[in-house]
Amino acid sequence: MALKIVKGSIDRMFDKNLQDLVRGIRNHKEDEAKYISTCIDEIKQELKQDNIAVKANAVCKLTYLQMLGYDVSWAAFNIVEVMSSSKFTYKRIGYLAASQCFHESTDVIMLTTNQIRKDLSSPNQYDTGVALTGLSCFVTPDLARDLANDIMTLMSHTKPYIRKKAVLIMYKVFLKYPESLRPAFPRLKEKLEDPDPGVQSAAVNVICELARRNPKNYLSLAPLFFKLMTSSTNNWVLIKIIKLFGALTPLEPRLGKKLIEPLTNLIHSTSAMSLLYECVNTVIAVLISLSSGMPNHSASIQVSFSRHAHTFSLKYLGLLAMSKILKTHPKSVQSHKDLILQCLDDKDESIRLRALDLLYGMVSKKNLMEIVKKLMLHVDKAEGTTYRDELLTKIIDICSQSNYQYISILVELTRLEGTRHGHLIASQMLDVAIRVKAIRAFAVAQMATLLDNAHLLTGNTQRNGICEVLYAAAWICGEFSEHLEEPMATLEAMLRPKVATLPGHIQAVYVQNAAKLFATVLRGQEGAPADSTVAQETSQLLIDRLPLFVQSSNLEVQERASCILQLVKYIQKLQQKDVEVAEEVTALFAGELNPVAPKAQKKVPVPEGLDLDVWINEPPSGSESEDEGRKSKGKAVFAKDESRHTKPRYTEVDEKELAKRREVRKAEQANNPFYIKASPSSQKVYQDGVGVEHIPVVQIDLSVPLKVPDQYVKLEEERRERNKADKKKKKDKKKREKGEKGRRRRGDSGPESEEDITPAHMVDIVTEEMPEWIDLRFISPLILLSLSLAPHLQVCDIQGNLQDGSQVVVSVIFENKCDSFIKSMEFNVLDSLNSKLQRPDGAGPHDGLIVPFQLPPGISNEARFIFSVQNIVMPQKLKGTLTFIVKTDDSSTHEKLDFKLHFTCTSYLITTPCYSDAYSKLLESGDLKGCSLKLEGVNQPFHHLLARICFHHHFSVVERIDSCASMYSRSIQGHHMCLLVKTADQTVSIDAKCDEPGLLGNVLDEIKLTFSQC
Amino acid sequence: MMRFMLLFSRQGKLRLQKWYTATAERDKKKMVRELMQVVLARKPKMSSFLEWRDLKIVYKRYASLYFCCAVEEQDNELITLEVIHRFVELLDKYFGSVCELDIIFNFEKAYFILDEFLIGGEIQDTSKKSVLKAIEQADLLQEVHTHTHHREKK
DSSP states (O other), rough: HHHHHHHHHHHHHSOOHHHHHHHHHHSTTTTTHHHHHHHHHHHHHHHSSOOOOHHHHHHHHHHHHHHTTHHHOHHHHHHHHHHHHHHHHHHHHHHHHHHOOOOOTTHHHHHHHHHHHHHHTTSHHHHOOOOOOHHHHHHHHHHHHHHHHHHHHHOOOSHHHHHHHHHHHHHHHHHHGGHHHHHHHHHHHTTOOSSSSSHHHHHHHHHHHHHSGGGGGGGGGGHHHHHHHHHHOOOHHHHHHHHHHHHTTTTHHHHHHHHHHHHHHHHHHOOOOOHHHHHHHHHHHHHHHSSOOHHHHHHHHHHHHHHHHHHHTHHHHHHHHHHHHHHHOOHHHHHHHHHHHHHTOOOOOOHHHHHHHHHHHHHOOTHHHHHHOOOOEEEEEEOSSSHHHHHHHHHHHHHHOOTTHHHHHHHHHTTTOOOHHHHHHHHHHHHHHHGGGHHHHHHHOOOOHHHHTTTHSSGGGGGGGHHHHHHHHHEEEOOOOOOOOOOOHHHHHTGGGGGGGGGGGHHHHHHHHHHHHHHHHHHHHHHHSOOOOHHHHHHHHHHHHHHHHHHSSSHHHHHHHHHHHHHHHHHHHHEEEHOOOOOHHHTTTTTTOOOOOOOOOHHHHOTTTOOOOOSSSOOOOOOOOOOIIIIIIIIHHHHHHHHHHHHHHHHHHHHSHHHHHHHHHHHHHHHTTSSSOOOHHHHHHHTTTTTTGGOOOOGGOOOOOOOOOOOHHHHHHHHHHHHHHHHHHSOOOOOOHHHHHHHHHHOOOOTTTTTGSSOOOOOOOOTOOOSSSSEEEEEEEEEEEESSOOOOOEEEEEESSSSSTEEEEEEEEEEOOOEEEEEEEEEEEOSSSSSSEEEOTOOOOOOOOOOOBBBBBOOEEEHHHHHHHOOOOOOOOOEEEEEEEESSSSSSEEEEEEEEEOOGGGGEOOOOOOHHHHHHHHHOOOOOEEEEEEEOOOOOOOOHHHHHHHHHOOOOEEEEEEEHHHEEETTTTTOEEEEEEEEEETTEEEEEEOOHHHHHHHHHHHHEEEEEEE | OOOEEEETTSSOOOOEEEESSSSOOHHHHHHHHHHHHHHTOOOOOOEEEEEEEEEEEEEEEETEEEEEHHHHHHHHSSHHHHHHHHHHHHHHHHHHHHOOHHHHHHHHHHHHHHHHHHHHHEOOOHHHHHHHHHHHHHHHHHHHHHHHHHHHOO
16 A cells, blocks of 8 residues: 555656646647647546546646646546545645536536535635635536525525625526525625625625526615715625616606716716716616606716826726717717717727717708718828728718718719629719719719819729719719700710720610710701801711720620611711701600618608508418418408499598598507507507498497408408498398397398407307396407497407416406496306306405406506416306496496306417427327217318417317328317318318317317308 | 627637636637637727627736726726736735736636636625635635645655
């Protein structure tokens, strides 16, 4: 044994330690890789030894090699060995190596759990500290879960050294294992008031980080933090707190008002730049959230900040902050224009770019010219292509806000070397010349000079980009040639032989515009007292020069040139006969281009009889199953509509009609739970809407637009709505009762019919003795219930609750559609043996649930009711009543509404995805009972059919092959339901399997019903 | 939260790297290479901050060494600069006017100091004194061990 120890230490003497390794690497600069590979071999030998000191030394060296970029993952297990040494020296090295090398997919991490736990509870605080440090780097979700409790205990350790580490590690644990947050939070909160400042700041740190992710959960801590902020003098802590407030203020504007003062005080008193910067950032956030603005404050912040912005590289941050201020308080930034312009001279490109952005944002009509001039100066000095290009784009963008002198700036820009913005400049030139009549003369003059000096631009191949400008120049000179002072000279310039070196598309424009110029020249010359020879010379010039272009390899140029050449030859012939041709030639290019505003189309009235909302073709079939409804029934409905109602409708496509449509849409969006609510007033308007108001309220049979989350279904509804109104005017107004309505639903294909969107759930209505008429209609997954006087009930969803197999949640939207205030609503359902409304503890089985809100006119709100259901095999119908008080100015009446809720078996199904292998396993298991169903005469595409089943009955498609598909769904109580759907010749056969035959039968019945209604 | 801290020389040799989020080796290498290029290309009078990928980079050069931190978008650049400076001060106190070679040859010590100062990318202790005290005591513990070890050997 003694010999072994001696041997071990002798070995060690020959071992390299870390210093030797580093030295060795430095001495082997030429063959570093080779040297290191021998070192790694040595390390492998060392790791095989039993002596932990040798191993630790080897691991230490490996950590160094890892930093140099060598793979050491093979030694992971040895690292764990060294970690578990009882000696601090080695443990420290082991944990260091682990924190450098381990990551989530390192599998030996699993082996460390117990070791780490042991170290965490070690009596030696440094053992604990080392373990915590290591853990912070390589914590995995598993480790976090297993060790969360141990670390939580350490948060109350006697030593602050451990406490602060534990608090900070908890953040990492929360990230990896969020469930630990809830139990740990109270203790974390306690630490905010820890006597040790280090622990306190650690807790602030962690809570700030958490709050940044999800601010609204931490609003309640605001007073505590406010206290800390006003009492703490530790800048590091202050910065964190102020940052936290920055995250909280958007949620709580009152906080912002309170913060402004202490923050401005800090800004004026602190000497720490970082704190100042944080304060300014938060103040900006506060100002933005207050939006009302506090110009004085912002100004003072500005001043203090820009004062510092002169110094050092704070410029960058200053600019960043200013761009934030600019968004809300542009004026206060204006005064720093000079400072920002100075920044353009900065050596740092990122600063220049920031400054440029800022300037761009600052441009207004007044200072435009000044800024552009300054920028132009910079263009000359600018170095670095990216920056210069950026600068050019910005100048052009800025200039495009104003027209005047813009052209000259553009021309100036073309003189710059090596820019790639020829295209942009050209298009801007064209844009301005076309848009602004007043500037054309000036533009044409400038362009003529440009054309004249074209050789300057094209001379250098480097400037290729810029010759794009000539494209614009040629076109402008040609199109607006009447403004040219010397058209002849320009024509001459355009036909120079040098032009042939330009790119093809530019030559083409040259040729075409030469012809335009020719026309102008001719007119000028013929108008002058008879000097026909001059005119003929002009023609001769074209005839001489054009053949050059006819030979061009570019097709476009060739075609245009030869065409024009022939034309000119013909003209020349006429001229020789002394015929005046100018008039006719000009006619070739007659007509002026008019700029059209992008919104001009809106001003054109829609011709009578043209309905832009109607589909020209069949609407594309989406996955939404409502489509099929329209497909099958829709046609008839459409045809009928058109013949009957088109006329009256379109004669009044006026302001009123448009307004009404808009209101209807708004009202629908307000009703629709998928929309963010519009202003409450819109609903009222809807009620007063044209058409509806003529009908005594009591007699409205169907008054509610259907809620389907689909754009065009909505359009369709509007139309139907109007038809209904029209129709009702004509039809005699009789009260319909339940039976008749039921028949109507299937039989009558009148325009108002809601069959388009097949109800998946039916609700029976108890109407006979009711003073008001109620219609309760369910549209899967939206179910609605309406009544004319008083609240408009909309059952928007009946949905099973996955977490509890016997719960079903019913969401009801109450909407007040009358003009009176509605309060004290009580929702009650007569419980059946099977289904019960869940009432609060202590309430009797017949007590109603008080709806926790009141409804002013036109307002809607949603309430959820939970039902417990024992047996989901059978569909359920529950009778219910809603009582409420309608309050008008002088009186209040107590009203009652009866309704029925229909829980179909489908509503107990939950769409659950299923993979095909799991699906086949399920079928193989043999636990499922079968049942089948045949549907005849279904003439819709297969994918519609599937979409319909998915949508209405909460199934998901597992696999689809041609005209055969397997589908899956699960009930809230975990029954599996599998469908095999096949289709052939309008016949659909559904083979279904489920472990609960009763449920299966009912669901199949419901599916059958769905298809029989379409 | 700080994502990582790198120390590298003007020649582009990595001297220290600390990652506060577990990152795969390959990604680390790629990021280090890319970032070193960006930072080394910058001129002395440029600002210490730059935006890189979705992170903010804060760097400062001390003699031949670049200290470079990557922080998240909402973090304060200036406080990060102070963190760097504080770390340099700590190294300086510990090694006694620190130079690049100190860090190369005692790189594990440099890590220990950093670990006492920052943990999980957050500042652990704002007081220089308590950080140094913690390191001294841990070192003392280490020496006791090595001494006993030597004695065992004898």
